[in-house]
Structures are given as C-alpha cells and as structure tokens.
Amino acid sequence: MRLLLAYSLRNLRTRKITTALTAGGMALVLFVFAAVLMLDSGLKQTLVSTGEDANAIFVRRSAEVEIQSMVDRRQAGIIESQPEVLLGSDGAPVVSKEVVVLIALPRQGSGQTSNIVTRGVGAAVLTLRPKIHIAKGRMFRPGSNEIMIGGALVGRFTGLQEGSTLRFAQRDWQVVGQFDAGGSGFDSEIWGDNAQFMQAFRRDAYSSVVVRLASRAGFNSIKARLESDRRLTVEAKREGVFYEEQSRLMSGFIQILGVTLSVLFSVGAVIGATITMYAAVASRKREIGALRALGFRRSSILVAFLAEAMLLGMVGWVVGLSLASLMMLVKVTTLNWASLSELAFRFVLTPGIVLQSLCFAIVMGFLGGFLPALRASRMKIVDALRAN
Amino acid sequence: MSILPRTGAASGADVLIALRHVSKSYRRGGQIIPVVSDITFDIRRAEFLALMGPSGSGKSTLLNLIAGIDTPDGGSITMGGADITRLPEAELADWRAANVGFIFQFYNLMPVLTALENVELPLTLTRLGRRDRRERALLALDLVGLSDRVRHFPSELSGGQQQRVAIARAIVTDPTVLVADEPTGDLDRQSAEDVLAIMQRLNREMGKTIVMVTHDRRAAEHARSIMQLEKGELSQRVELPHD
Ligand SMILES: Nc1ncnc2c1ncn2[C@@H]1O[C@H](COP(=O)(O)OP(=O)(O)O)[C@@H](O)[C@H]1O
Ligand SMILES: [Mg+2]
Secondary structure, eight states, rough: OOOHHHHHHHHHHHHHHHHHHHHHHHHHHHHHHHHHHHHHHHHHHHHHTTSSEEEEEEETOOOOGGGGEEHHHHHHHHTTSSTBOOTTTSSHHHHHHHEEEEEEEEBBTTTOOOEEEEEEETTHHHOOTTTTTTEOOOOTTTTSSEEEEEEEGGGTTTTOSTTTTEEEEEEEEEEEEEEEESSGGGGGGEEEEHHHHHHHHTEEEEEEEEEESSSSSSSHHHHHHTTTOOOOEEEEHHHHHHHHHHHHHHHHHHHHHHHHHHHHHHHHHHHHHHHHHHHHHHHHHHHHHHHHTTTTOHHHHHHHHHHHHHHHHHHHHHHHHHHHHHHGGGGGEEETTTTTTTEEOOOOOHHHHHHHHHHHHHHHHHHHHHHHHHHHHSSSSEEEEEEE | OOOOOOOOOGGGGGGEEEEEEEEEEEETEEEEEEEEEEEEEETTOOOOOEOOOOSSSSHHHHHHHHHTTOOOOEEEEEETTTTGGSSSSSHHHHHHHHHHEEOOTEEEETSSSSHHHHHGGGGGGGOOOOOHHHHHHHHHHHTTTTTGGGGGGGGSSSSHHHHHHHHHHHHHOOOOOOEEEEETTTTTTHHHHHHHHHHHHHHHHOOOEEEEESHHHHTTTTEEEEEEEEEEEEOOOEEOOOO
C-alpha cells in the first residue's frame, strides 16, 4: 500500500506543470470556500462575543434588535430591583439602562455616510461588561456631553478620534476616550451617558436594560417572573444568546452564498482534474497493463488512480488554505443586517474550516478522478500492454 | 550449435501446464480473425521453451493465454490440475501474482519507482513484511548483478540493466513459471546475451520453468526446446542439446 501510494504521489511530482495547474484550479475553489467560511465564523465570533452569558438583556417582547425596542423608565425600575441582579460594592444594582440610536457619519476618504450605533449606557457599564476596557483617554463623566468611541471606528470615520469633537443630535460631543471591546460588535459603537442621549435624541424610553446576574442560574427565575408580570411588556434573554441570534440571518446568507459559489466553481475544477487524470491514464497504459499482469487487481488500479486524484486535491487544499489563512490579516467591515449599522470584524480560521475544506478537496479529487480511474481499471490487460 | 530433432511429446508425470484445444480469435471491424486454433501441447516442469514464428503468427497471443492475462475462446489451460480459463477476474489476478513472472520486450518498469521498489512491487501482493520484502528484492537484484544500482530509477539505467531489473521483478515472488515476450527484442547483442545467460541460469541452476517468445533464432538457441507457430498452428517440439 505504501509503495502504491508512493507510486501515485511520485507520478504527480513527475508531471509538475499539469499538477500545478490542476491543483491551482482546486486551490482557487478551496480558497473561496475557506474564505467564505472564515468570514462567517469571524462575523459570528464578533457578534457572539458581544454578549456575556452572565448578563441578562431585557427588550420589548418580540423586538429582535435593540433599535426596535422600547422599555420605559417604570419597567426599567422594576427590572433593576429584582433579587437576581448583582449588587455592586456601592450597594447599587449592576445595571445599564441603554438607549440605542443610529446616526450617519461621513466615512474617511470617500465622504459617503454610514450608520453607526450610538449607545447611551449606565455608569456601571464597565462592571457589567468586564471584557471591555479603556484603551486611550478615559471613561466619559456621567451627566456630561462626553463620549467614548470603540476602537474599530478609529480611522474609518472622519475626525473620529480621542480629543476631537463630534456633532450629532444638534449637540457637540467631546470624545474623551477610546475603548477596546476585544473585537466584538461594541468596538463599532459610540458610547455616552444614557440620560444625555435620551435628552438629545428626545427619547423617553430606553431601548434595553442589561443587568448583571448574581449567579448565572438566576436567569431562569428572573426571566420567568418578569415575563409573566402583567406590568411588563419585556422579554429576557441571555446577552450572549441575544447577539448570537442577530448573527443568524447574515450567517445563513453568507453560508448559502459561499457554498453555492464554491460548488459552482468546483465543477470547473473537477472537470480540470478529470481531464488531467484521463491524460495520465492514457499515457500510462503500458504501466497499468504491467501492474495488472503482475497480479494487481482492477480494484487496486482504481484505488491507485483515485488516490492520485485525491492527492491532487490535497495539494490544492494546502495551497488554497494557505492563501485563505492570509485573509486573517485583513480587517473588514460590513453592514450588520440586524442593526443596520457598520460592523468591523476579521476572518477567523477554525479547526472546523480546516477539516471541512480538506473534505471538500478530497471530494473534488475523488469526483475528478473517478471516471479516469474507472477507465484505467477496466482496460483489458493485453490491450493496455499493446499501447505505445 | 546444431539442432537435432527429438520427440516433442511430454511424459505425463512432469507436465506443468497443459493446453487442450485452445483457440483464440480477435474481432476487427466486424471481421473475425483467428489467431490460434485448436492448439494442444504440454509445458513440462523445468522446461525452457522457446516459441518461435514470424511476426503476427500469434506467439504473443498464445503466451498471454498461458500467462492468464487473456482468455481463450475455447479449450482449457490447466496448471496443477486447475483450469485457469475458468477463474473469475480477481482470482485470476491472485493466481498470476502467485504463479507467473513476466518479462516484457519493453521492460515495463514503473518509471517513478527505483529499481529496488520496482522489484519489491509484486511482493506487496504477498503477506511478507516490509523488511522481508526488502531483503528478497535485494537478493533478486543481486542475482541479476545489479546490487550497485538499487537506488537508480529506470531512466538512469541502460536497456539491458532495465531488463535485468524486470527479470529480478519477475523472479522475486518465486513464481511457478516465467513468461518472456521478446525479452531481447529491444536490446543490443551484448545486453541480449547477458539477459539470456541469466535466464539460462535460472532454468538450469534453479529449475525455473520458462516460456519465451522470440523470433530471433540466436535467442531461441538458449532455450532447451523450440516450438514453431505458424498460421495459428504449432509445430513439433524440437529439443536442443546443451553441452
Ligand atoms: N488485442 C488484439 N486485438 C486485435 N487484434 C489482435 C490483438 N492482439 C493480437 N491481434 C492480432 O492477432 C495477430 C497475432 O498477434 P500476436 O499474437 O501479437 O503475434 P506475434 O506476437 O506472433 O507477432 C495479429 O494479426 C494481431 O494483429
Ligand atoms: Mg508478439
């Protein structure tokens, strides 16, 4: 078996140019395939990491995203006084009553505008979301017109940096700090004082209320109690789940698009492999005849040529995946369909993608090699030996 | 060297391969071309038989039938009592692996494998472990005088050397019969002599049964007996006296 495998591998190495061209076609397909999956996993990772499982988010019932949601002050008061909510060192509940509004800002360079999420948050927001820390400058002072910006915004929007002044909602806002949310969706947001934002945007209700739970297990009881409370019109979700659900629609679309594209492209690559392998079989008829004469069965010939084609696919896999992994250096922004705002994220290569693309490569090789291998295995020995 | 006619009939006891009423024809463009017709003869154990005849007389066809890489239209070919013409495809392959060693006119070595690997190849069809395979392949290469060329690829060897590798490959499994189709057809005189000398030694010293197709009288004279094939029919066997 080892020798027959060496036979297949060395035959690929012998015809370097055809191998390179054929494997190159497969590499291209695998690049697209892996890159799309990496895009998807990067997006998912960004959105999912936005939420914390120890937090519960309350939004208006059946509001899928925060900009559709309204939670009035009275309801917010009830939510934050529940026993499951963690109390801070000052004895106050760790809660952030948030107001989320989209604003349009001019993008760096092109001057076209894009939507950005502005989020009015409570003073305890950094206790609530411990993964977020101030990277530059400082936290805004509660009750002031100071704001902080997420790290992913820097350089993407005109004049958006620490120390600058930003105008929106008919007011001037002082950018006093920049925060790092670890590549999550918050990194593409502007944060300020919730009371100030409500005034400026003329809102009288919050978009959501986020509380830190004293224990994760407390979620079920607070959810059950508040969702059945007649005074309230809210729905509770774990924050992690809330953001993961937001990613589903986009993720589903990307996956379907990516897989469809890859499969379409792969038809070309498979045909290329078929042509290459047919040529290989035709030029090695006498070898095939000799192998059969020596006592190798038809099935061994089939396996040897299939192996050769699958190895060809694996060469394409190595090249395609190497190229795709370079995409991890690229940072991309896209419109978050759920919030209709811009979202920055990276391509993320996961072990799952490595494995899936390998399977794809092997399947392409198999399909491309099947008919030629079948022809090789079906040749009559005497005819094969008479070939020149 | 003179050729003296002797009896061509084999005595029953030492018959290795028995052909009975074997015929084979090929179809070409709707026309049926008979190649061998109703051939009956025996190949004796430890015989070195040369099959001679003009080009196109059916020598290769007959040899291919004996070697089990082609099947006759009629008749039987038995070896050790078993009729190989009745074996299904896969079993016939196993039978060849165990019983037949092939030497082709154009060597038919695998170009991407070294001499050693080429010789080792048929042993991968046996139960031998890797180390034993290696050892036997080296032994076979030593027997054909190529111990110093084991790591060479076929393209790095002369025609004569390639044919010697092919002989090593043919004998490494210790087959019951060696079949050779024009083994010297592509070689210069000296290389041909070397190859024939090795085959002669295999026959005389190791008792290998060899069937060799050739149209070259000088090559045939290295055998112990000669049969002529003409228009699909076989002549009487002629025994060659050797020293
Ligand atoms: N596989 C085949 N298909 C069709 N015709 C064949 C085939 N093999 C041999 N023949 C024909 O059978 C005849 C005998 O061929 P062959 O046995 O190769 O002769 P030799 O080896 O004596 O030169 C030739 O006419 C040849 O063309
Ligand atoms: Mg011939």
